[in-house]
Amino acid sequence: MAFNLHKNGSPEGTSESNSKFDLSKNVAATGGTVVDRKRSNLLIYIVIGLLTVAGTAWYLLSNRGVPIEKTGAVSATSDTVETPAMSAKSTGAIDEVEKVVSAGSEKVSSQDEKAVNKIPAQFASGASSFNNLDKRIVNDIIAYLVNNSSARLEVFGYASSEGSVAVNQSISQARADAFKNYLIAKSVKADRIKATGNGIANPIASNDTESGRRKNRRVEVRLN
Known part of the structure; x- marks a missing residue:
């Protein structure tokens, strides 16, 4: 095949x-x-x-420019940022000012208490019991005597020109003694208070009017 x-x-x-x-x-x-x-x-x-x-x-x-910006920020704020030394100096100055102000205030307060006459009580005509009592002044007097053990208090009684000189002298002394006894009742020792009646001397208002005579019937105190 x-x-x-x-x-x-x-x-x-x-x-x-x-x-x-x-x-x-x-x-x-x-x-x-x-x-x-x-x-x-x-x-x-x-x-x-x-x-x-x-x-x-x-x-x-971009990173190379960062330190420059930070340096600029520090220099820009360095004039306004308060350092600890500046703060301490400012605080010391404030403390000194406060001490001076405080000392001045205490001196003025002490002078006011010692030199300025205060009127704690007033009386009705012919009366030796006071009808008007300034409790704020009374409390200040007591506090001052408590805080100053060597301080002494003088109380002066006065009368208006009504009546005879002898009667007014007697009334003014009775008024001074009444206020002294009131302070003794408030625990102030008697030997720290001297009470004197001055009659119609040293008026603080006119005796020609009733309002003036009412002001003259008084006691004054002086801290020594």
Whole structure:
């Protein structure tokens, strides 16, 4: 039995030839695609590298300016920020001022208590019992005597010009004694109080009017 190899191989040869041609063509196409991909990847790497370099340069440049800004901020605020030494100095100055003011206030208060006459009580006409008592002044007197053990108190009694001089003198003394006894009842020692009647001397208002005479019927106190 015989076969026509040439006949049957011709198509196969043609097919093989075509297959070889097609294979080389496909290989060429595949090789071009790989090259294009490599080029694309290379470009991407280059772009990424450039961006990295640019970002690093920007970061370094921006950080280089920070110390300058901080230095400027410190110098700008250095004139207004209060240091501990300044604060201590200011506090010391305030304390000194307060001491001076306090000392001045105490001196004025002491002078007022010792030099200024005070009128704690007033009296009706012909009476030796006071009808008007200023308890605030009384409390101040007692507090001063308690806080100053060496202090002494003078009580002066006065009368208006009504009646005779002798009667007014007697009434003024009785008024001074009445106020002294009142303070003794408030626990002030008798030997710290001196009571003196001054009659119609040293009027503080006119004796020509009833309101003036009412003011003159009084006791005054002086702290020594």
